[in-house]
Amino acid sequence: MLRNQKRYKVISNKKVCANFFRLSLNAKFLLKKIKPGQFVHLRVSDGLKPFFRRPFSVFRAQKSLEILYEVVGDGTQILSKKKRNSSIDCLGPLGTPFSMPPKGIKQVVMVAGGVGVAPFLLLTDKLKNKGYDLILLYGGRTRGHVFSFKEFQQNGCKVFVSTDDGSIGVKGRVSKLFTKINLAKPTFIYTCGPKPMMASVQAFAKKNKIKGQASLEEVMACGVGTCLGCSTKTKHGYKTVCHDGPVFDLDEVIFQGGA
Amino acid sequence: MKLNVKIGKVQFKNPVTVASGTFGYIEKYCSPSKISQLGAIVPKTVTLNLREGNPSPRIVETPSGMINAIGIENQGIDNFLSEKLPKLTKFKIPVILSISANTDKEFVTLAKKVNNAKGICAIELNLSCPNLKKKQLVAQDAKATYRLVKAVKKVCKKPVIAKLTPNVTNIVEIAQAAKKAGADAVSLVNTFAAMAIDIKNRKPVLGNIVGGLSGPAIKPIALKMVYDIYRETKMPIIAMGGIMTNDDALEFLIAGASMVAVGTASFVNPNASIEILSGIKKYMKKNKIKDIKQLIGSIRT
Ligand SMILES: Cc1cc2nc3c(=O)[nH]c(=O)nc-3n(C[C@H](O)[C@H](O)[C@H](O)COP(=O)(O)OP(=O)(O)OC[C@H]3O[C@@H](n4cnc5c(N)ncnc54)[C@H](O)[C@@H]3O)c2cc1C
Ligand SMILES: Cc1cc2nc3c(=O)[nH]c(=O)nc-3n(C[C@H](O)[C@H](O)[C@H](O)COP(=O)(O)O)c2cc1C
Ligand code: FES
Numbered sequence: 067m068l069r070n071q072k073r074y075k076v077i078s079n080k081k082v083c084a085n086f087f088r089l090s091l092n093a094k095f096l097l098k099k100i101k102p103g104q105f106v107h108l109r110v111s112d113g114l115k116p117f118f119r120r121p122f123s124v125f126r127a128q129k130s131l132e133i134l135y136e137v138v139g140d141g142t143q144i145l146s147k148k149k150r151n152s153s154i155d156c157l158g159p160l161g162t163p164f165s166m167p168p169k170g171i172k173q174v175v176m177v178a179g180g181v182g183v184a185p186f187l188l189l190t191d192k193l194k195n196k197g198y199d200l201i202l203l204y205g206g207r208t209r210g211h212v213f214s215f216k217e218f219q220q221n222g223c224k225v226f227v228s229t230d231d232g233s234i235g236v237k238g239r240v241s242k243l244f245t246k247i248n249l250a251k252p253t254f255i256y257t258c259g260p261k262p263m264m265a266s267v268q269a270f271a272k273k274n275k276i277k278g279q280a281s282l283e284e285v286m287a288c289g290v291g292t293c294l295g296c297s298t299k300t301k302h303g304y305k306t307v308c309h310d311g312p313v314f315d316l317d318e319v320i321f322q323g324g325a
Numbered sequence: 326m327k328l329n330v331k332i333g334k335v336q337f338k339n340p341v342t343v344a345s346g347t348f349g350y351i352e353k354y355c356s357p358s359k360i361s362q363l364g365a366i367v368p369k370t371v372t373l374n375l376r377e378g379n380p381s382p383r384i385v386e387t388p389s390g391m392i393n394a395i396g397i398e399n400q401g402i403d404n405f406l407s408e409k410l411p412k413l414t415k416f417k418i419p420v421i422l423s424i425s426a427n428t429d430k431e432f433v434t435l436a437k438k439v440n441n442a443k444g445i446c447a448i449e450l451n452l453s454c455p456n457l458k459k460k461q462l463v464a465q466d467a468k469a470t471y472r473l474v475k476a477v478k479k480v481c482k483k484p485v486i487a488k489l490t491p492n493v494t495n496i497v498e499i500a501q502a503a504k505k506a507g508a509d510a511v512s513l514v515n516t517f518a519a520m521a522i523d524i525k526n527r528k529p530v531l532g533n534i535v536g537g538l539s540g541p542a543i544k545p546i547a548l549k550m551v552y553d554i555y556r557e558t559k560m561p562i563i564a565m566g567g568i569m570t571n572d573d574a575l576e577f578l579i580a581g582a583s584m585v586a587v588g589t590a591s592f593v594n595p596n597a598s599i600e601i602l603s604g605i606k607k608y609m610k611k612n613k614i615k616d617i618k619q620l621i622g623s624i625r626t
Pocket of ligand 2: 293294344345369370393514515516540541543565566567568586
């Protein structure tokens with residue numbers, strides 16, 4: 067009963083670093099509709115295992131619809147085995163996209179944790195050549211958890227990396243990279259990644275009176291705002307991550323156990 | 326081919342509907358021409374006042390199913406009637422409104438408010454809501470079920486459907502109480518009480534600790550309950566519980582259901598209800614069944 071449910075052919079599905087895969091779907095008719103921050107809800111198996119669809123941010127939408135994903139469990143394991151020319155039942159694009167930086171902003175900072183970097187490449191595709199200083203602060207567990215900063219650099223984005231084990235970039239949390247932000251410039255922050263990381267971004271933004279947005283994750287069933295299963299607490303009551311989000315204003319989100 | 330079925334005085338053009346809490350009309354995504362094909366729509370349970378719902382996480386995936394503890398998050402009846410209902414009535418198919426309350430009196434107040442609402446063709450009493458006084462669900466007690474259905478029937482001009490919980494020893498007894506009190510139909514099953522534990526931190530997965538299991542995992546149990554109630558009461562039944570395909574739906578119809586509701590399946594395949602409807606038609610054609618009524622309760626034992 068939904069307009070945006072279709073099957074798309076797999077063009078390629080490749081391992082791009084130790085922990086991440088890149089899937090490319092032949093979804094031409096979607097490409098123009100997709101906005102940065104939106105996601106697709108994929109049925110990775112036509113059977114009952116796993117039962118739910120799996121949500122993934124759109125990583126790129128140029129010649130094909132691409133997602134960047136990490137294998138963390140059964141669903142993503144099955145996805146990683148999809149062969150060229152097989153097809154996947156896809157719902158999307160779904161969700162509320164990032165809003166563009168407000169007027170007067172000169173510096174756009176993206177703070178990503180691990181595969182949370184996924185929605186930001188598309189964002190830089192939209193924001194490049196518009197006069198912003200684009201900065202990506204990118205934290206990962208190891209070298210195998212950070213990928214594709216070349217494509218960010220091609221979009222004129224400065225990339226700074228931190229890893230928990232120091233195997234690449236600065237050793238430690240991504241918050242160590244906050245010093246790379248030029249606080250003298252009018253700044254807007256986007257963040258996506260583990261909750262504690264986003265909570266630290268929220269605290270930093272609050273302290274420095276910077277506005278921004280966060281892209282959240284919750285386990286999802288329907289993906290379209292029907293089941294009310296993915297609700298998250300915000301300053302304005304419960305909101306669905308799939309429909310009201312996944313993008314929320316940074317100062318609206320309540321990171322439980324976080325800030 | 327005749328697909329129409331009747332509950333109380335109301336005719337439905339076909340037996341396929343959706344289960345409460347699993348159908349929400351989102352304009353951005355829905356295809357109106359497809360929704361209009363359904364026999365009826367059943368929106369999420371509405372209460373007298375706004376309910377915020379339970380803390381997250383509210384859902385967890387399980388083998389062939391899911392556990393939910395949404396907590397009947399809704400905006401309250403007045404908001405429903407003024408904001409949501411007009412969007413649903415434009416599909417020109419009957420709306421069955423699911424209501425829930427903490428007391429008999431509140432149920433009656435709700436039923437009265439719905440009496441004059443155009444477009445609502447029947448009321449479904451969600452009796453699986455906590456009865457605060459007894460720490461028990463209404464539909465876990467035959468007497469409480471009888472009393473409540475009777476009270477609502479007294480004031481309600483529209484057909485009344487009692488939605489039963491499967492979390493009982495003898496569901497037939499509850500259905501019989503509802504029938505005796507004048508219920509025009511029963512709908513079943515609501516979810517099975519269930520839980521999941523995260524072994525990494527030994528905490529319950531759901532914010533509400535416990536929830537209700539739905540999806541294909543519960544289908545055979547739900548089917549047996551429908552079979553039992555039909556055999557003993559012959560009353561109209563709206564059946565649900567793990568219906569994913571037309572074969573599932575046909576099993577319920579053959580067991581005695583007058584209508585079938587698609588729930589959890591829609592989350593996985595949003596088109597499931599429409600595919601099930603066309604699958605039922607195909608089956609009837611192939612088996613030369615001219616009227617769906619020949620199929621209902623036609624189990625050969
Ligand atoms: C809007 C949105 C966008 C997303 N975008 C991406 C993306 O671009 N790339 C990507 O790799 N992943 C993304 N995710 C996360 C992705 O959906 C999950 O990693 C995936 O569903 C896991 O499925 P699985 O069966 O492999 O793992 P499961 O077996 O389901 O889970 C394995 C582990 O991951 C945890 N987990 C599962 N689902 C989630 C979730 N939604 N959020 C947080 N933890 C979870 C589980 O608790 C468990 O510990 C996104 C999630 C959302 C909500
Ligand atoms: C997320 C979710 C929300 C539900 N909300 C309601 C509700 O508000 N009222 C109600 O009567 N039943 C509710 N149910 C129960 C369903 O209507 C149905 O009875 C049950 O899920 C069994 O059918 P299924 O296995 O096809 O989903 C809900 C079920 C789910 C999964
Ligand atoms: S996943 Fe169903 S409301 Fe978000």
